[in-house]
Amino acid sequence: MTQDNKAQDGSAAPHLEVMPLGGMGEIGKNITAYRYADEIMVVDGGLAFPDSHQMGIDLIIPRIDYLQQHAGLIKGMILTHGHEDHIGGLPYILPRLPKIPVYGAPLTLGLVREKLAEFGIKDADVDLREIDLDQGARVRIGRHFNIEFIRMTHSIPDNAGYILTTPVGRVLHTGDFKLDEEPSDGKLSDLARIEQAGKEGVLLLISDSTNAERPGRTVSEAEVERNLEDVIRNCKGRVFMTTFASNVHRIQNTLNIAHRVGRRVVMEGRSMLKYAQVATQLGYMTAPDPFLTSEDVGQLQDQQILFVCTGSQGQPMSVLSRLAFGNHAKIALRRGDTVILSSNPIPGNEEAVNLVINRLYEIGVDVVYPPTYRVHASGHGSQEELATVLNLARPKFFLPWHGEPRHQINHARLAQTLPRPPKRTLIAKNGDVVKLTADEFKVTGTVPAGAVYVDGLGVGDIGDDVLLDRVNMSQEGILIMTAVLHPTPHVEVVSRGFVRANRDLDNQIRKVALESIETGMREKKRLEDVRDDMYGAVRRFVRKVTGRNPVLIPMIVD
């Protein structure tokens, strides 16, 4: 048996290894690897968005060193649905792996194709294979992995969990889900299949923890639709509605409402158009009336117009932000308009969304948003729904997934309150190797996992050291001292983000730097030492007179 034929922990006994490489202990960049003997399969390949300390980063993809190091063992990949945190990393991930079969439902693959095309990755470079959720899709990956997709409701059509049957037993992974009893496309979660699996025996349940802290049930999309319709019916002027572009159900419902209340729809914003286009082409979205453009609506009265636009998270370049700040090239908001935010701010976006809302009020438009108006529902189930799945699946072992520690631990606690709690629950982290047999369920090691930062054209060329510099400069600014030693020593001082241009202070700093240099030269110190002395002298001086600690860059030109 070669190294590669052994399981990750080196043991040869037949067991399954579950390796979350992203999405465990966090919300975002979901990717999970399963390994049995010499075979690996992968689930999803998502991205995450930076938090406020990851300054200037465009997006974050998971580290896949483990997959790259064991590329020869990877037999295939499955995709649960078409959201960015599940497929957004694929343009970075797939080119780094061998060409493996990638299974997904039509809308999911449609969105993947669109995304790959943007990166210049051709269809022939990948092996996308469509599955049909209505036909109880089953696929086999390698010799050991048998997968049965299960339809689950979420905020996008074609969303799936799956049952993975392996030689050690059955793993049920919910995928992202809520148990919507009135889903927009009428296609319910397949609870019967989960119940059946529970009867046959679920060794391990991996379940969505996003809303494990919320009591009760998550509001149905149908109720959101009714509330949206109430609001829109009462609007006298133009309506501007925003939500996540990927919330295909919400947008479909909005199109239906527009038709019923006699408003024509204009779609605005790149991502909104992209999702609508893919969903429409594949038959997942049907516009009862043809879309108009913002030029067309000149013919219509205000109460005949509904804009569906990007910007629900306060993104500065989105349509709604440009409207709020008066920077949109073609459309200007005015008193009498209504803006509906059919969304909540994702944690971290509160300030940006608040800014947009205040700006809208200042313009004098009506602004409608939760919780005052119930025009949004999460795509993830709350405690009752989580309990339902736990009760039906009756797993022996439990891995709360798709959540930060607070969500995972509350999900674990919820499971313990149920009539048949799991025998064992693990709170895992990205990179943990979770060993699973009929009797064993434990973390036996770790593999590399973490964040790769994407910034501009660079992937992985920004590390935490670079981010730390950014944080430091953002707090205190930067001060550059250039000392020229010959013919007569003198020092130039340039700063950014430090204090307002201040010639006196600059002169004082120059003097302090020059003195330390002259001393150093007199004492014939080495250049590095002269530079260090200048650095120290200026740091002490600046701290004393300004109380600040800018990033200091000392340079010496000999």
Next chain:
Amino acid sequence: MTQDNKAQDGSAAPHLEVMPLGGMGEIGKNITAYRYADEIMVVDGGLAFPDSHQMGIDLIIPRIDYLQQHAGLIKGMILTHGHEDHIGGLPYILPRLPKIPVYGAPLTLGLVREKLAEFGIKDADVDLREIDLDQGARVRIGRHFNIEFIRMTHSIPDNAGYILTTPVGRVLHTGDFKLDEEPSDGKLSDLARIEQAGKEGVLLLISDSTNAERPGRTVSEAEVERNLEDVIRNCKGRVFMTTFASNVHRIQNTLNIAHRVGRRVVMEGRSMLKYAQVATQLGYMTAPDPFLTSEDVGQLQDQQILFVCTGSQGQPMSVLSRLAFGNHAKIALRRGDTVILSSNPIPGNEEAVNLVINRLYEIGVDVVYPPTYRVHASGHGSQEELATVLNLARPKFFLPWHGEPRHQINHARLAQTLPRPPKRTLIAKNGDVVKLTADEFKVTGTVPAGAVYVDGLGVGDIGDDVLLDRVNMSQEGILIMTAVLHPTPHVEVVSRGFVRANRDLDNQIRKVALESIETGMREKKRLEDVRDDMYGAVRRFVRKVTGRNPVLIPMIVD
């Protein structure tokens, strides 16, 4: 009549001018000036905390140019209560104004004294005058301003609104308030006085808009106390409770709970100790049992200990953050401990608080926080309470205050739904001059208003340009090119926060810079032009190969 004897809008007709210099259209740095003829009075002098775009700023104080320009007219100041957003700016403001009488209740002035002492401002430098809220405190400022303080409930004792009687009529300003029916100190809001004023005639109501978007009533402190006691009674191990240090009522209640459940209290954190000390000295806080120190508790069992500590907002240097990240010198959290966050994150602090909560879960302590546990209540009234005040005061004119536009406008709308809506409501901004007579209520002009940034020892030496540099550097980093022309031209490249050290890229950049310099020198361009050419060439090159736009600093040493 000299310029200074004229009202701000230049008109000589007798009228009052209301000039919000801070706290109008925002939550924070409250300060309002009133002017009648040649007399000015000031209400409060608060500070605000920076938002995420105001990078590295310690705090923000209001611009008081108007007051400084009319210093000779200022006859006095009143303070409504001792919170930072009402008194935190005084160490910066009072030294810039003439020595005027400053009226406030004992706790308010106690906190002001403490604060001034920290800045080395002596009692003799200011003229603080105590008023007694229990005695229906009335003061007269100048010839035209008669002030009657009104007790209102809030999250700190000695909180007041006031009725300002002027020659044009009566202004009722609520100050910060909720209508707590079970306040911790048993002292209710003086609604009878508000009702009486309403009968006598309120020309203008200025009222707290913080919670104008929240239906119903704000939960009482007494209910929070009961919920806190329930939680603490059920704790088996040590309890760590955090809230705003300034929430004297909450802390008093916690001390009472500790006594009832048999726990001894340790106070931890500088601001927590400061508020407790001032409040205790002045009789506003009574510890049923003497405080212990963290050294003393070694004698006690876990269930006999309750720490009250700072950190409810996830501040990195606070006690709770240090506990969560294992950086506290004396105390280490462990499984079995319970941490209670008796607070909500202030907008902008969500990420920091979330990080602390997750860390606490990872340590394995129990974490208790809203909304799952109702262990916090806002200090500001919700719609029913706002309506009560509007109904009792029956103002002719209305100025929704202490809120962002979303809060002001919802407060204005609420007023319109009431049986006797105001004749006119204005949504004002900082710097607006609101002219008030018996019949007139309008914005007639503006005075300077805005933010002064305090950073380190500097007050006002950081402007928006400096902040913009900080934002830019935080997004893209900085790249410094130093070109030395003689004897042979060469270029040094240094960067921070740009990309990970990359010799190839540095060399390429150096080459691009050098080429442009050599061309410039050959063509005998001026030095500035050579520098600009280098800047442009490097900018284009960097953008092309990295997709990024670092802040570029070109320097030439001739």
